[in-house]
Amino acid sequence: MQTICHSGVRSIAAKIQRQTVDLSSFPDLVVIYLGMKVRTSGGLKTLISFGPKISAAVKAKPDGLLLHESILYSLVPLHTGMRQYWRDFQSLEKWARSLPHQDWWTSFVKDSGGTGFWHETYFMRGGMEAIYDDLDQLVGLSRFAPTSPAKGAMFSARQRLGVKGESTVPAPVNEEPS
Numbered sequence: 001m002q003t004i005c006h007s008g009v010r011s012i013a014a015k016i017q018r019q020t021v022d023l024s025s026f027p028d029l030v031v032i033y034l035g036m037k038v039r040t041s042g043g044l045k046t047l048i049s050f051g052p053k054i055s056a057a058v059k060a061k062p063d064g065l066l067l068h069e070s071i072l073y074s075l076v077p078l079h080t081g082m083r084q085y086w087r088d089f090q091s092l093e094k095w096a097r098s099l100p101h102q103d104w105w106t107s108f109v110k111d112s113g114g115t116g117f118w119h120e121t122y123f124m125r126g127g128m129e130a131i132y133d134d135l136d137q138l139v140g141l142s143r144f145a146p147t148s149p150a151k152g153a154m155f156s157a158r159q160r161l162g163v164k165g166e167s168t169v170p171a172p173v174n175e176e177p178s
Contacts, residue, residue: 026066028088029124035073035081036115039136043114047078050104054082057100064091089123089163096157108133118142121157129160 023029038044058068064087073079086092095101108117116135122128130141131150138147150160 023124026087027124029066030086030089030092030121032084032086032092032119032121033071033081033140034084034117034119035071035079035139036117037073037079037135037137037139038077038114039112039116039134040114043112044078046113046115047080053100053104062091062095064088064095089158089161092121093158121161123161127161129157131157131160 036047036050038047058065066085066087069083071081071083073081084092096105107113112134116133118130118132118135118139120128120130120140128141132139132142132147
């Protein structure tokens with residue numbers, strides 16, 4: 001129902017249920033967006049093969065994973081992904097540096113299988129970091145911010161973020177090519 005107020009501006013006289021969230025129980029919340037984009041015909045097979053692996057990993061309920069949501073970014077070219085909410089960086093880092101993620105990452109670094117991969121990570125306490133691998137087009141933050149090679153200290157999310165201390169688990173992939 002529309003009404004006209006004293007200023008002559010039309011307004012909608014409908015009730016909108018607005019809600020917000022209380023994140024005080026999650027002071028170290030981390031939100032990560034991930035994407036995999038098909039670049040070649042073989043990339044479709046690579047992308048499809050990850051579906052069951054990711055589903056199994058989420059079903060295993062890794063410590064610290066609060067929520068996992070699947071996302072379809074585009075159909076052409078096929079570009080899918082996910083958004084995950086983690087209790088804290090340490091939980092995310094521990095999972096990312098262990099199996100099965102360690103195997104996925106090791107395999108991808110050797111051969112992207114006709115796909116491109118990226119992630120962007122956002123922190124409740126401030127800070128963001130991102131990585132873009134084997135993409136033929138810029139996405140997300142890289143569309144407006146300068147990029148640089150992810151080598152040396154920039155090879156690690158911990159280093160890109162400037163998180164103090166050492167990881168409690170070894171890196172899933174050695175930076176040096178094998």
